[in-house]
Amino acid sequence: MTAEALLAWARGPGMQIALAVFFLGITVRIVEMLLIGRAPDLAAPRKSGVAAGWRTVFHRSLPTPGMLKRSPLVFVGGYIFHLGFLIVLVLSVPHIELFHGVWGIRWPGLPRSLIDLAAILSIGAMVALLVHRLVDPVRRFLSRSGDYFAWTVTFLPLITGYFATHHMLLPYTQMLAVHILSIELLLIVLPFTKLIHTFTLFLSRWYNGAIAGRKGVAS
Amino acid sequence: MKKQVTLGEQLRQRGISRRTFLKLCAVATSAMALPPAMIPRVAAALDKAVRPSVIWLSFQECTGCTESLTRSHAPTLESLIFDSISLDYHHTLQAASGTAAEAARDKAIKDFYGKYLLIVDGSIPTKDDGVYSTIAGRTNIDMLKEAADGAVAVVAVGTCASFGGIPYANPNPTGAVPVSELVTDKPIINVSGCPPIPVVITGVLAHYLTFGEIPALDSFGRPLAFFGESIHDRCYRRPFYDQGKFAKSFDDEGARSGWCLFELGCKGPTTHNACATKKWNGGVSFPIESGHPCIGCSEPNFWDGGGFYKALSTTTRPLANWTGAAVVTGAAVGAAAGVAAKRKRSAAKRAHHTVTADELKKKEEA
Incomplete structure (x- = not known):
């Protein structure tokens, strides 16, 4: 198979399959979780949990006091990776074109130098977090194959995207095909691994906040 | 056999001065990405080169490739060198027709067997025994195989001959294939493009005349000197791509300011060709310079x-x-x-027995 054919497959049928699996998987899991719901709280609520639920959804994106001191690398690396990944995903012009192609909406992007910076910081943070996971005995003990798998499928789109835009390792056409295929792999496995936290974190935060809110305590 | 006229003699007869000839050699040398020190060697080789016999076969094509190579606005050095090859058969260009034309091809194949260059433009239909394109009652497959047998090398000119091109596109009703699928025992040089750049074909001929061998090729059999870099890499609008400045439509501010055409579908990043450097129409411009995205035709x-x-x-x-x-x-x-999980939960609840400490004690004693 030539690089052109691989790229054509990745941009066509491959993306179709990946997006279908992704949306199907995400909807199945979220609808199932919502239907199972929580056991009814029979106690009289101190106040409505709704506001506290929403507050917690946002609040838990902010660092908790003392976290920087407790595990500085996870704190700094975690923020850099997540924000960098989001910037590259949402504000890179080729990606915006993809979203425009699928849903017909478009927004302004960032120059490539800034996208590059976000990608490099993100890649660096991911490598540092992996090393930390491997070196720290407690984290290593707690890590399972699923953790390393999730790291790999998240890392691949970042590194191949960087290589593609900088014409490194492989010719651009091949690297672009590999990059798109790596994203398709990520899309396919995301709903069925712990990467689903991309979506479920909002549910669990809301539940936590709402439960605490009904009891009238801080979450 | 024809009298063996050298290329140098041919050009001098046409009033090409030594100075102009050396200029041509310098252009050809740089076009082939050879060091300047090679210019004298190229000049000596081209000067002494006997006009190579060339047989040109046109199959499923639109004559665009021939147009590209022959219809320059003014006679160029490329067209002169092109005129100076002994084009023994080209059924679009030659004066002879009918049986006389076919006889000319047969004679050229016989006279220069094992020495001539075969140039092919157009794809070859293979479906239903190749009946979709015939010349003088013979299928293209038949004619290609016969001519390729005695060729020293085959130059597939244009994307149709190189990769199948438009006839090969889905659903390919004629079962069209590129030359490389039918000719497997000869060196093939793919000069792709729809149409290809004239200087590329003359560059390939000059290389062949100078060194007696075919130039270095990429994985698609294209001369590396011309197809080694992507349009995107050499595009003069590249800085706008890097700055994130893109034309969003063909008549917006971005388009008028000459910004990058990536969002309008430019295939420059995945297209390898020399358009951005050699340009078209005697070096005037190339599609992106005229405001249209590259369509990746090569x-x-x-x-x-x-x-x-x-x-x-x-x-x-x-x-x-x-x-x-x-x-x-x-x-x-x-x-x-979700419903299944809920049911499972209620079933588990129903099946759940509560046990008191007394009951457990009794069970233990029993």
């Missing part, structure tokens, strides 16, 4: 690449319906799974 399957006006990073198939269907199906499956 790459295999460019016609089926998912739309000329779709950005390279987008999908080639409509996905909104797919994602919608996936969400609806997902909701249904999720609902079923």
